[in-house]
Amino acid sequence: MARVFNFSAGPSMLPESVLNLAAAEMLDYKGSGQSVMEMSHRSKVYEEIINEAQVLFRKVLGIPDNYKVLFLQGGASTQFAAIPLNFMNGTKKADYVLTGQFSTKAYKEAVKVCPDGDVYEVASSKDKTFTYIPKLTKENFRSDADYAYICFNNTIYGTKWNYIPDTGDVPLFADVSSCFLSEPMDVTKFGLIYGGAQKNIAPAGLTVVIVREDLLGNAPASIPTMLDYKVMADNDSMYNTPPCWSIYMCKLVLEWIEKIGGLEAMKLHNEKKASILYDYLDSSKMFINPVNKEDRSIMNVTFVTESDELNKKFVADAAAAGFVNLKGHRSVGGMRASIYNAMPIEGVEKLVDFMAQFEKNN
Ligand SMILES: Cc1ncc(COP(=O)(O)O)c(C=O)c1O
Known part of the structure; x- marks a missing residue:
């Protein structure tokens, strides 16, 4: 059957040249005699793959050295819990802008996992079925919040922030699941950006978190180890078995992006x-x-x-x-x-x- 045009919101189309290359390397990755699917994640040959993926991600997105790039699992939805658990650690105030279903889920998860925290709805576009992005200034955000949170591209409603809100000294966190690597992005404007890979980056199974290093290390001792970004950063995303195949595919997609400019x-x-x-x-x-x-x-x-x-x-x-x-x-x-x-x-x-x-x- 001829390939269809697939307009799925995710998992979604991957570049055909990437699929062809993955197919060609399927049984014998670069003379290793094995598929990437079969390799030990601790082997030298796999180490090169994950390192290259990391280097390319930094290069393509222009990520400064003071940010960590983490290759995680659990989807974007797991980060809805991981973010408050890692970062509601000062005043325990967190500011959320609700522009659709996923930011609302993230807000509710923060309330759930940090019941002693103060999770605040800065603004919402629910009044018009999430068909617009609120116009916000620094004054809308609480200056003593531990972080502010937005969903940069709203997959379900088809909206996107056409500006980066000014949150002053409060680090801004963004879910970029459905616009990751779709255009240049000034990472320095954010404390953290993250997204599931299954739209623009790779097959499902990989979640990429890019986080400013100085924000790490203040999670409560009770945080589950697998949700502790500091543990993941200290172990180069290899605390446990990473999503090896998706990281490999991510590397191929990054090479494709580089090739087209x-x-x-x-x-x-x-x-x-x-x-x-x-x-x-x-x-x-x-x-x-x-x-x-x-x-x-x-x-x-x-x-x-x-x-x-x-x-x-x-x-x-x-x-x-x-x-x-x-x-x-x-x-x-x-x-x-x-x-x-x-x-x-x-x-x-x-x-x-x-x-x-x-x-x-x-
Ligand atoms: C913007 C956004 N955030 C979060 C999610 C949830 O992602 P996951 O299925 O990886 O948990 C999606 C899924 O489509 C999404 O589009």
Whole structure:
């Protein structure tokens, strides 16, 4: 069967050249006589893979030396608990901006795992079904909070922060799961950024946490060892068995990003795809994008028609034509096209042609 255009929100498409290289190296990785899937994570050959992944991540994203890059497991959702457990350690105040389901989950998890803490809702865009990003200034955040928390790209609602909020001296933490490595990012503006790899970076199983070193080491003694970022940092992400295969795939994806010109080129590629789709949506009489224009995500593009029935028909007809996983998140309905790094421009052009034809026929 021909490969489909996969608009899944994650796990999602990986670059075809990366899949081909992984296939070629599957049985015998560089003359080692084994697959990366079979290697001891303590072997010399694997050590080189994880070290290269680390070096490349730093290079591609421009991560300064005073930040640690951790290759962890448990998904982004585990970090919802790990973050308050590691960092609500001073005034025990933490400030959360609620811009969708994942930041709300992170907020609730902080309340749950730090019951003696003071978890504060700085702002929320729930009043308009999370279709916009609140405009905040330093005054909105508490100056004595241990950290402030945002979700930088809201996968379900198709919004993205088009600015980095000023939190003064309070370290800003961001969930970047669905926009990781999609464009350049000034890491120095953040105390911590993290994300699940299964959208832009690698297959599921790997979670990357990038954290400023001086913030580590103050977790309470009761923190579970596996959630203690300091332990993971001190052990170079090898306290226990890391997600070896996903880290290897991450290395191949980083090499691919470098080859196509790094994150500046990635940004142009992603902006082009997003504008093809948004331009069409803005001209369509059938499909509507419900998001505040200036807060539109370039990774997740949401749209609806006026009826659930038509939405359903669109998703089914699109799948039959080779455009799969266009159904919106179960909590909001409608449609969503996730157009992560590996989605070629051709995929979006063909989708728009298909949408225009569907509009004409229906
Ligand atoms: C922005 C964001 N945060 C968190 C998550 C949860 O990630 P995981 O499934 O890796 O726990 C997702 C999943 O789609 C996401 O999009």
